[in-house]
Amino acid sequence: MIKKELFIGFLVGLIANAFGFIIAIFIFGNGERISDVFRQSLAQGFFNKLVSIGALLNLVAFFLFLKQKRDYRARGVIFATITVTIATFLLNYK
Template sequence: MKNKDIIIGIVTGIITTIIGSILYLTFFSKFDLVTSIKQVMRFNSFNKLVNLGALLNLAAFYFFLHKDQELRAKGVLIITIILAFVFLIQKLF
């Protein structure tokens, strides 16, 4: 049960990052979603987009904490730290 809850949290973190990225493109871009994604890839701004999308992980984290599901919140935190670490390494090298 313990590992299952952490995996649910990790999957939730990944899904909320994707949803957050799509929402950011939808609300703050002048173009449609497909054109916006092409522009992001063209200008190598994918890391910035995913980082902005990861802000939605805060909502998932606090939701799980509010519902006393600490292991799921831990999973969301794990994926957020992994994303930050990967983009930090990519930025440095």
């Protein structure tokens, strides 16, 4: 049961981060296609900033789970945030 709750929180964290990333691209992309902004962000070195802005939705998910007393799901969101942080670091500084 605990593993299931952690997994659900992890998935919610990844999905929230992806939606936040896409929203950040729409806000800061100046009407360009998502793939073009993604490539430019990697080439120009501001990819980690877009991911950081996208991670703000994880805060919403985390605090909603805490308010609902679903602590293990909140832990899953934290694990997803840490995973995305490590992946971004490795992708950006390889």
